[in-house]
Amino acid sequence: MDLNTSLFLVRSEAILSFSALALLLLAAWRAEAGRLVSILSVAVLVAAGAYAGHFLFAGTQSLAFSGLYSNDAFANFSKILIYFAAAMSLIIAPPFLEKAAAMRAEYPVLIVLSCVGMGLMVSAADLITLYIGLELLSLSSYVLASFARTDGRSAEAGLKYFVLGALASGILLFGASLIYGFAGSTSFAAISTALDGDISLGLTFGIVFILSGLAFKMSAAPFHMWTPDVYEGAPTPVTGYFASAPKVAATVLMIRVVTEAFGTQVMVWQQIVIVVALMSIIIGAVGAIGQQNLKRLLAYSSINNVGFILIGLAAGTEQGIAAMLVYLVIYVAMTLGSFIVLLQLKGRDGDYKESLGDIAGLSKTRPALAATFAIFMFSLAGIPPLFGFWGKLVVFDAAVAAGLFPLAVIGIAASVIGAFYYLKVVKVMYFDDAVDIIAETDDKTLVWTGGLMALVNSPVGYFSIPVLGLLSAQAAKALF
């Protein structure tokens, strides 16, 4: 394949990288360019997303750069979701960052660069692409976590994330070198061929290490320890970003690695995925119960949701993977919505409130905001009329269709435990005595985006099922 065709296929990444460089120059010459660069970055993400959409609908399916990069429906579907989440976290960020005196042009630039990394991750067809994409994302994330550098918690979150993330990258790299040593190639297709039949202990170790490294990035238990601390310390818009786009990218990468590279060793990875899924669901549900900080609560909620998503992967079927993609779309809407609500919890003293006690009786003082938050909580709990229920339904349906009854039963039982703390938030807002310390939201952007996310999560979301189902099925088919 010649260079021009390859360059044509990586167009989304090319647009993002060159624009990031241009925006960085713009930021260097113009002081206080934070908002301008944010707006331009959203435009750039839309342009890159348009190319991904073009490839998705044109049904392009080919490898670029001699098999390092795969441009298929699966990658493009995920990219659109990732770019959407990134653009949303740019749109909602300015009020918070300006308050923290951290609205600098590097914030949008780093988000755009991390999107290049995530694009590489979801398009990886080779272990080297996987690693470079992952590192590009991780390194940007470490910086973003400590972006409000004058805040001690933010700096701590960044350092903690960096040290643990570097360890996880090391484990993943060790696994990748074991796989390369035993399989003799870094390309997913060649690894899949080399892994056919009985495999040696070294390869099993390689698979376990790679899956551990990826589980860390998607904050699945038992590699979730960093999540609550980093989510609590990082600036709220950045936390919203961490909980959405990178999680999508890591999950999609996990799907791609196990189906394309380890597709011939289903028995080896399936048991790992089942254990990780169950542990995430249970730890996510139980760990959240005692939390008083809303950001920590949402961190455990994201661990819990990753578990449900992995149930689809445990099924290992095309239906299961399509179900995971549907769940991811709904999950992004639920999570971003919850963080938009958190961003509106600004006290009368001008500080952002993030404790459960601060929203007591919110329904009396700010009924619209309380109703929006209640929608997201019910949706995260998977209570039927809301769209969050559909995600859980398709995932469990796929698990049952693959014959994993015990897994589905335990998952459903644990989702009842999870419902407890989501409902507790609603109870605090609606039935506790009002403390009345939350001020009116002065930023209309947050109100509108929050309303949009609530609309997606409301029963109206069910109208999107035909389109969503078709696209996710098409994306999942690209892998098999």
Added chain:
Amino acid sequence: MIQVLSFYIFAALLIASAAMVIFARNPVHSVLWLIVAFFNAAGLMVLIGAEFIAMLLVIVYVGAVAVLFLFVVMMLDIDFAELRAGFVKNVPLGLMLAVVLVAELVLGIGAYRAGAVKLGTPDGAAPVNEVPNIEAIGNLLYSKYIFLFESAGLILLVAMVGAIVLTHRKSYSAKAQNISSQTMRRPQDATRNVNQPVGQGVEL
């Protein structure tokens, strides 16, 4: 024959010096043992015909370790007078290490002249050794892996942006001359006429 001999010498010294990194009580000595370990690892790389990686080990690791060494010296509370006091006592050990390193150098060059050790490849084919390995790496890096090479460049860019974002502070104490604002200054901005009444103080 010389290759086998060199292999065992390099390998034994590598393990021994790696152990000394852990067992040395003085952190500065640990760092020096680490450098010996890297040199021996580079020797092993020369033996298998990977002279480029051997060079990288010496340039990057030994270079980086030298910087690390500086940091250690700067940050730790080390009594240099005490260190120098043991100079005469340690001379034999130092000379011995120097002799070992020179001997290794000779052995390494000898082994390199004798040709690389033949290694197997996963698919059983003999490795193609027609181009030197710097050229071989360059051929792959700038053709097949160009996309990833450029992406790795982006990672370095992120590292640089991150370092600046997290550490750069606008300094308010530093004084700098702003020539354009000086020349733009007009008399009417800087001076004013005051009709000063008699018997009152001047108000600035």
